[in-house]
Amino acid sequence: MKPIMTAEKAVKNISDGATVMVGGFMACGNPFTLIDALIKKGSKKLTLITSDTGYPEVGVGRLICQDRVEKLIASHIGTNPVSGRKMNAGEMQVTLVPQGTLAERIRAKGAGLGGVLTPTGIGTEVENGKQKLTIEGRDYLLELPLGADFALIKAEICDRYGNCFLPKAAKNSAAVMAMAADHVIVEADNIVEPGDLDPEKVTIPGVFISTIVKAVLPASNLDVPK
Amino acid sequence: MSPDARELKRLRLAKRIAREFPDGAVVNLGIGMPTMVAEHLPADRTILLHSENGFIGLGPKPEKGGEDPRLVNAGGQPVTVVPGACFFDSFTSFSIIRGGHVDYTVLGALEVDEQGNLANYMIPGKMVPGMGGAMDLVAGARNVIVAMEHVNKNGDPKILRKCTLPLTARAEVDLIVTDMAFIRVTKKGLVLEEIAEDTTVEDVVRNTGARLSLSGEIGRF
Numbered sequence: 001m002k003p004i005m006t007a008e009k010a011v012k013n014i015s016d017g018a019t020v021m022v023g024g025f026m027a028c029g030n031p032f033t034l035i036d037a038l039i040k041k042g043s044k045k046l047t048l049i050t051s052d053t054g055y056p057e058v059g060v061g062r063l064i065c066q067d068r069v070e071k072l073i074a075s076h077i078g079t080n081p082v083s084g085r086k087m088n089a090g091e092m093q094v095t096l097v098p099q100g101t102l103a104e105r106i107r108a109k110g111a112g113l114g115g116v117l118t119p120t121g122i123g124t125e126v127e128n129g130k131q132k133l134t135i136e137g138r139d140y141l142l143e144l145p146l147g148a149d150f151a152l153i154k155a156e157i158c159d160r161y162g163n164c165f166l167p168k169a170a171k172n173s174a175a176v177m178a179m180a181a182d183h184v185i186v187e188a189d190n191i192v193e194p195g196d197l198d199p200e201k202v203t204i205p206g207v208f209i210s211t212i213v214k215a216v217l218p219a220s221n222l223d224v225p226k
Numbered sequence: 227m228s229p230d231a232r233e234l235k236r237l238r239l240a241k242r243i244a245r246e247f248p249d250g251a252v253v254n255l256g257i258g259m260p261t262m263v264a265e266h267l268p269a270d271r272t273i274l275l276h277s278e279n280g281f282i283g284l285g286p287k288p289e290k291g292g293e294d295p296r297l298v299n300a301g302g303q304p305v306t307v308v309p310g311a312c313f314f315d316s317f318t319s320f321s322i323i324r325g326g327h328v329d330y331t332v333l334g335a336l337e338v339d340e341q342g343n344l345a346n347y348m349i350p351g352k353m354v355p356g357m358g359g360a361m362d363l364v365a366g367a368r369n370v371i372v373a374m375e376h377v378n379k380n381g382d383p384k385i386l387r388k389c390t391l392p393l394t395a396r397a398e399v400d401l402i403v404t405d406m407a408f409i410r411v412t413k414k415g416l417v418l419e420e421i422a423e424d425t426t427v428e429d430v431v432r433n434t435g436a437r438l439s440l441s442g443e444i445g446r447f
Contacts (some may be wrong), residue, residue, distance in 0.1 A: 025279045025316070026302030028295065051316070052358070054302075078355025079302065087354070096354075099278065100320030100362035107317050120324060120365045123343075123396025126357075156296075168296040168313050169280045175315035203315070 002162040004212045007037035010185045014038060014150055017070075019047040021106070021181055022060045023153035023174030026052060026079065029166070030059030031154040031187045032217040038152070039063065045070040049106070049148055051099060051173045052076040053083040064092070073146070075099035098126060101143050103176050109145035110179020110208075116143050151181035154215065155204070158188035159197040162209030171203055178208040187215045235375075235405035238422060241266045242447045243373055243403050247273050247330060252282060254323070254363055256333040257301045260373045263332055274310075276328050278359040280319050283311025300359065323359070324366035331367035333360060335374045335402075337389040340436045342399035342411040344372065345391035357394065364395035376404035376433050383435035385409070385416070406430050408447060409438065420445035 011034060014020060020038075024030035039062055048069045053076075054061040061080045063069055071093045077083035086092035097105070104116045117140035121127050131142040153174035155164035164186055166174060178184050186209050240262035247253055249271040255263050264284070267273045275284035278300050285306035288294070293304035314322075322328060337345040344364055347357040364370050378384055385402060402409040407430045408420035418438045421430055423446050431438055 026298060026300075028279070028298045028302065052356070074356065076356035076358040078353075078358075084354060096356040098357050098361040099316070099359040100324055100366075103316040103320050118324065118365075120362045122365065124361065124393045126361065166315075168294070169277070169298055170296040171313060171315040172280050172319075173316045176317045 001160045002206065002209055002212050004160070004191060004214070007033045007187065007213045007216070008040070010034065010211050010213045011037045011041050011043075013183070014041065014043050014046075016043055017045045017047075018043065018150060019049065019148040021049040021148040021151040021177040022063075023151070023172065023177050024051065024054070024060060025169070025172040027054040027059040027061070029154055029170035029172050029174060030054065031152045031185075031215075032059055033187045033215045034152040034185055034213060035059055035062060036217060039066055039068065044068055047071040047073070047148075049073045049102075049146065049177075051102065053080040056080050056082050067091075071095070073097060073102070075102050101126075102146070103173060105143050105146035106173070106180045107176040108143075109147035110176060113145065115145055117141065118143055146180065148177075148181040149183065151177040151184045153178055153184065153186050153204075155186050155188040157190045157192060157197050158186050158209070158212055159192050159194050159206065160212070161194050162186065162206030162212065163197055163199075163202045164188070164204040164206070164209065165197060165201050166203040175204055178204045183210045184208055185211045185213060187213045189215045235422070236262060237266075238447065239373060239403055239405050242408060242420075243332060243371060244268060246371065246401070247271065249273075251329040252276050252327065254278060254328050254331045254367065256331070256360070256363075258334050260332040260334060263373070274308075276319075276322065277305070278319050278323060278363065280315060281307060281311055281313045282322075283307045285311070320359070320362050323362050326366060326368055328363070328367040330369045330371060331363040332371045332373050333363065335372045335384060337384055337386055337391050338372050338374075338399055338402055339386045339389045340415050341388075342397045343389045344370070344394045344399050345389040347394045348392055350392065360394050364398045369400045370398050371401045371403060372399055373403050376406040376430070383433055386435040387437070406433065408445070415439060417441050418444065420447050422447060
């Protein structure tokens with residue numbers, strides 16, 4: 001059985017300077033309860049690894065706007081103007097990674113691989129400083145594994161072994177992030193007993209999960225001002 | 227150009243691109259003008275739309291009140307799925323893309339050139355939003371279609387001999403469809419195959435910053 005605790009207690013060890021992955025895509029699938037707890041805890045100088053920085057006042061975007069992030073690794077920051085502003089002002093170091101490459105680098109870490117070879121980014125600025133290999137006549141970039149101290153993810157259902165069901169388009173990056181962090185905290189709308197989640201419906205195997213938190217904030221990214 | 231005239235041209239462009247997809251094609255449509263293509267897919271063919279945030283079978287916008295925060299498109303907007311859709315995580319989604327399982331991707335462009343190079347993700351010092359999934363889509367999809375206005379806001383050509391902006395991908399574009407022209411990218415350069423019904427070959431050539439060869443018979447769309 002995995003420990004169940006409050007969000008406040010679950011994020012207690014996320015210290016200043018920690019590397020944190022946050023699941024979600026354009027706020028869909030962001031763990032709102034855990035992000036809120038992390039902001040209240042006051043951790044700073046985080047390295048944040050996430051698909052995108054969403055919107056200024058919603059979900060993962062709040063970490064950017066409230067100056068909690070020193071380094072950002074993401075694929076897209078365009079929908080949160082604060083990210084671009086901080087990047088241009090030199091207040092936040094930003095590494096932009098193609099979305100598929102980001103997923104593969106995280107998966108590589110979680111899967112015990114030394115990296116991945118991808119054609120994405122060949123002939124672009126993304127290839128700068130990277131080793132290039134030609135396999136069967138096609139050029140590939142060697143992209144290195146990417147891990148974190150913590151991963152914060154959101155599930156709709158989680159059983160007490162940590163097995164998670166993530167609905168619809170909210171699976172996105174959480175599934176690989178859960179593999180690649182030393183400590184994985186899942187916030188779940190419903191925490192159920194073993195056997196109450198159909199094994200056929202498990203999106204993320206419980207073996208990857210460290211800690212379970214009951215979601216107290218609703219997963220709504222729909223009230224976002226557009 | 228009046229807003230109505232521009233809308234009409236965009237509509238024509240979307241309809242022309244929609245005709246390219248064979249029955250059974252899996253298609254990814256980028257944000258903006260490419261999204262319009264979804265509204266004009268031929269009724270006699272089954273075309274499945276891929277959304278890189280994690281599903282195949284993208285459907286129309288939900289009715290008001292029917293939005294589901296767990297179901298958004300790659301632009302973060304609430305959507306629906308069609309019967310037969312399937313959901314997956316990012317790793318699977320980009321395996322589908324890079325592995326060549328997406329038949330067509332349709333994207334906008336800032337610049338595209340004679341070699342099929344595409345620049346559509348940044349303007350240094352001005353616009354640096356990140357590439358999102360664009361680099362993977364252009365590198366991985368079997369066919370890359372650029373959908374854009376033929377010239378930029380200043381009236382300057384966007385189809386060039388050589389791109390000047392940072393590239394999204396090298397030599398991956400197969401087709402350029404604009405409000406004026408339908409141009410195929412071949413090993414021998416750009417071939418003008420069709421022109422819009424309200425333009426002329428001379429007009430297209432004048433507004434293109436690259437060399438165009440003409441196919442035997444120029445079609446109209």
